Amino acid sequence: MITILKPGTTEERRNQLTRWFESQGLQVHAAIGPEQTVLGLIGDTSGIDAEMLRLLDIVESVSEISDPFKSANRKFHPEDTIVDVCGAKCGGGNFAVIAGPCSVENPAQIKEVATRVKASGATMLRGGAFKPRTSPYDFQGMRAEGIELLLEAKRETGLPIVTEIMNANHLPLFEEVDVIQVGARNMQNFELLKELGKTDKTILLKRGLANTLKELLMSAEYIMAEGNENIILCERGIRTFETYTRNTLDLSAIPVLHNLTHLPVVVDPSHGTGHANLVETMAMAAAAAGADGIMIEVHNDPAKALCDGPQSLTPDQFHRLMAKVSKVREAVTCD
Ligand code: PEP
Ligand code: MN
Numbered sequence: 001m002i003t004i005l006k007p008g009t010t011e012e013r014r015n016q017l018t019r020w021f022e023s024q025g026l027q028v029h030a031a032i033g034p035e036q037t038v039l040g041l042i043g044d045t046s047g048i049d050a051e052m053l054r055l056l057d058i059v060e061s062v063s064e065i066s067d068p069f070k071s072a073n074r075k076f077h078p079e080d081t082i083v084d085v086c087g088a089k090c091g092g093g094n095f096a097v098i099a100g101p102c103s104v105e106n107p108a109q110i111k112e113v114a115t116r117v118k119a120s121g122a123t124m125l126r127g128g129a130f131k132p133r134t135s136p137y138d139f140q141g142m143r144a145e146g147i148e149l150l151l152e153a154k155r156e157t158g159l160p161i162v163t164e165i166m167n168a169n170h171l172p173l174f175e176e177v178d179v180i181q182v183g184a185r186n187m188q189n190f191e192l193l194k195e196l197g198k199t200d201k202t203i204l205l206k207r208g209l210a211n212t213l214k215e216l217l218m219s220a221e222y223i224m225a226e227g228n229e230n231i232i233l234c235e236r237g238i239r240t241f242e243t244y245t246r247n248t249l250d251l252s253a254i255p256v257l258h259n260l261t262h263l264p265v266v267v268d269p270s271h272g273t274g275h276a277n278l279v280e281t282m283a284m285a286a287a288a289a290g291a292d293g294i295m296i297e298v299h300n301d302p303a304k305a306l307c308d309g310p311q312s313l314t315p316d317q318f319h320r321l322m323a324k325v326s327k328v329r330e331a332v333t334c335d
Helices: 011-023 050-054 107-119 144-157 168-174 190-197 213-225 253-260 269-273 276-288 315-332
Strands: 002-005 027-032 037-042 059-063 083-085 088-090 096-100 124-126 161-165 179-182 202-206 231-235 265-267 293-297
Touching (some): 050 059, 088 096, 096 315, 107 144, 107 315, 124 144, 161 168, 179 190, 190 213, 213 231, 213 253, 231 253, 253 265, 265 276, 269 276, 269 293, 276 315, 293 315
Parallel strands (some): 096 124, 096 293, 124 161, 161 179, 179 202, 202 231, 265 293
Antiparallel strands (some): 002 037, 027 037, 083 088
């Protein structure tokens, strides 16, 4: 349920009403803007008489929200959320560029890629240390050592780091990680989401291979319900009957999610297409469609990559992509 207060309502009256809602067992999410104050009620509102509320002199309108996601809902929080990762912002007009290899492979590789993507304008460094591979015989990642190498690359370049978690028991290893990625395969690992909700880390939540946008938002809700609101959503393509591309990159997810939620939305055209030669075009398309950032796999020698080489760009290709994406962003920004 959402209660919009009349302009000019005093803080005292607002607090009075808030306390009353709380006494009814509800959590109140207040969005106090210059024009409007919106009180979002989270919890069981069946005991609240909307008609009676509407009669209060400070209440402008009351609407009942049937969306099951409350904290992530834009109706409760009309302003865009801007996630700030050590100064690298995402959302509300701030464009994040997360780039780096699929997996951290050795010190020289991550160092070189980090230096090159930083020089081309990346704002965060990605690299998998724990890898969710379809086959147990494939490279599983460097694990704790991989995180150490990412931290070293961060010290050298200043880029905040993004890396995937697969098991909540590994959380102590992520203490210095800036952004914890929840991969597509774990989007509905609800116990993991709850544990991440208890941290204050930024979470990059990727859409599952066969999940709807509503399910993605419900997963974000799991994290937010525990108190962590630092979430970046990531569209990375879904499974369809099409086999030419690795996944079908659903770019309509960007405007749909922007309508439904205040959380920033980034796009991963690397996993979204699976082919290096399609990544630049789809990165430009994502920027044109209003994405708050992109995530791009970059490898110093894609042919020899231990994971996802066919979709990885060389640093030179990434440099070109950055130039093109920034032109697209200029073209679609009106002010
Ligand atoms: C990744 O980012 O390397 C990854 C495994 O992504 P996804 O979970 O989207 O497949
Ligand atoms: Mn990958």
